Amino acid sequence: MKIFGFGSKGCLSLILLSTALAAPLAVRAADRSVYTLTDLIGLAQRSNPALASMRARVAGAQAALLTAQAYPNPDIDVLAGRQSGSTPAVATGSSGNLGFLQPLERPSLRQSRRDLAVAGIDLSEAAAGSSERDLIAAIKLRYLDVLRLRAAARLAQDDRQTAEQIRARVAVRVSTGESARFELIRAETERLNAQRAAQTAALSADRARIELRRLVGAELPADFELAGSIEDASPAPRPLEAMRRDMLERHPELQIARAELRSAEAKVALERERAKPAFALRGGLDRVPQTLDARLGLVMTVPIFDRREGPIAEALADVDRSRFALTSLEQTLNQLLDSAWQQYQIALSQVNAYESGILREAESALKVAEASYRFGERGILDYLDAQRTFRMVRNELNTTRHDLRAALAELERLSLTSEQP
Numbered sequence: 001m002k003i004f005g006f007g008s009k010g011c012l013s014l015i016l017l018s019t020a021l022a023a024p025l026a027v028r029a030a031d032r033s034v035y036t037l038t039d040l041i042g043l044a045q046r047s048n049p050a051l052a053s054m055r056a057r058v059a060g061a062q063a064a065l066l067t068a069q070a071y072p073n074p075d076i077d078v079l080a081g082r083q084s085g086s087t088p089a090v091a092t093g094s095s096g097n098l099g100f101l102q103p104l105e106r107p108s109l110r111q112s113r114r115d116l117a118v119a120g121i122d123l124s125e126a127a128a129g130s131s132e133r134d135l136i137a138a139i140k141l142r143y144l145d146v147l148r149l150r151a152a153a154r155l156a157q158d159d160r161q162t163a164e165q166i167r168a169r170v171a172v173r174v175s176t177g178e179s180a181r182f183e184l185i186r187a188e189t190e191r192l193n194a195q196r197a198a199q200t201a202a203l204s205a206d207r208a209r210i211e212l213r214r215l216v217g218a219e220l221p222a223d224f225e226l227a228g229s230i231e232d233a234s235p236a237p238r239p240l241e242a243m244r245r246d247m248l249e250r251h252p253e254l255q256i257a258r259a260e261l262r263s264a265e266a267k268v269a270l271e272r273e274r275a276k277p278a279f280a281l282r283g284g285l286d287r288v289p290q291t292l293d294a295r296l297g298l299v300m301t302v303p304i305f306d307r308r309e310g311p312i313a314e315a316l317a318d319v320d321r322s323r324f325a326l327t328s329l330e331q332t333l334n335q336l337l338d339s340a341w342q343q344y345q346i347a348l349s350q351v352n353a354y355e356s357g358i359l360r361e362a363e364s365a366l367k368v369a370e371a372s373y374r375f376g377e378r379g380i381l382d383y384l385d386a387q388r389t390f391r392m393v394r395n396e397l398n399t400t401r402h403d404l405r406a407a408l409a410e411l412e413r414l415s416l417t418s419e420q421p
Contacts, residue, residue, distance in 0.1 A: 036227045037143050040216050041136055047217035048135060054128035061117075061124040068117035069110075074102040083288050093289035101299065104279040112270040119263035126259050130252035135215065137413040141406055142212040147230040148402040149208050152395060153201040156194070159391050163187075163194035166383070190384050230401050234408055240341050243415030247333055250416050254333065257326040264318040271315050275308040277301060337414045344407035351404050354397040362386075362393040 035043075045051060079097040170187040174180070213220045237243065248254065278301040286293040369386035 033221055033223055034225045034227050035220070037140065040139055040143060040212070040220070043219050044135055044139055044216045045132065047219045048215075049217075051128070051132055051135065054124075054131045058121070058124045058128055061121040064120055065114070065117040068113045072103040072105065074100050076100045095286075095288045097284065097286050099284035100282070102281045104281055106273070106276070106279075109270075109273040109276075112266065112273045116263065116266040116270050119259055119266045123256060123259035123263055126252055126255035130256055133252050133413060133416070137409060139212070139215050140409040140412075142208065142215055143226065144230070144402050144405050144409070146205065146208045146212055146226055147228060148398055149201065149205040150226070151230045151398050153198070153205045155391065155394055155398075156198040156201040159387075160191070160194040160198040162387065163191040166387075167191045186384065190387075230398050230405070234401070234404050237344065237408060237411050238415070240337070243411060244334065244337055247337060247415045248330065251333060251414065253329060254326070257322065257329050261319065261322040261326055264315060264322045268312065268315040268319060271308050271311045275303050275312065277303065333414065337411070340407055340410040340414060344404065344411060347400055347404035347407050350400040351397070354393065354400060359393050359397055362390045366390040 077097070077099040081095045082093070083095045084092050167184075167187040167190070170183050174184045209224075213222065213224070280299040280301075281296075282299050283296045284294070286295075366386045366389070369383045372382070
């Protein structure tokens, strides 16, 4: 048999070759929708509108530095006219005037204005860093929510299948007269509850996925899948004091507060420089028929009536406010770090307790109850109670795992460290 001019062996070889070539493409297409936490953060950094807005703010602050470094432009006056004499002694003809005024800035005034602009750049960069850090922390928490709810949905689906199996087994025993009909009603109720719980868990997981996509941005496809599991081992954090030291040195909110303090101090220096005399160079050239008059002089603005006492006092008040805000923020962050550390320790102890004993005990109790029910030693109620207890323990274990990872994410946000997903 030949197909399109190929023998059966040739056709088979062509099919195998096509399959081999298409397989990598299929794998890549499948992998394209699977994202790690690092992938999600990278997408958000590229496409999140809020971060793009903060980067534009930094660009604006950098442009303000160019404005602060610019020299003042001169004022130039040009006048043209005609002179007519009423007596023979006065010449008649065209006349004109050329004048200019060039402000002269003191180097200290220019430096103060430049310092204020540099403080504005630091402030905008710190604000952008803080926004990016908050977004990353929010993505991490939502990522953990999706993993937790995905695991809960998977467990709920397993529970639904188990409830259906129990219901089918009870139906057989009721039909053979080994069990009362009440047990079938109880098993059917349990099946319906498990079915409703599975639907609710799946809906909650979908909602969490939608919220995660909203945080990341439109570049994340709607049918994305996440790599990782809530059951993955959580890395141990660094020592508390090391995290505290990094937090006090590099936390974006502290950098914002320090930049605001530097900006307020630069504003005080600038206002004080503006209270000093200002100078300008003035020159002029007057031409009338048969006469040319040139002048050059110095103009000084003397701060007699307005010594900028109000702006200086306002700037000094901003310095005090910024200094107090910085001190208060340092205290608040220290308290938040201590609280996050305690939450991590509590969650770690709970996870260890569930993994080391509680889960195994619940599983053993379920096996005993199942065997006892199978041999008629216990009723359906005991078996269902053991089943519910085991489900509750599994869900609580995943919840404590989520709490552990969430506490670690908060420690990372405060101390500017990064978890390797």
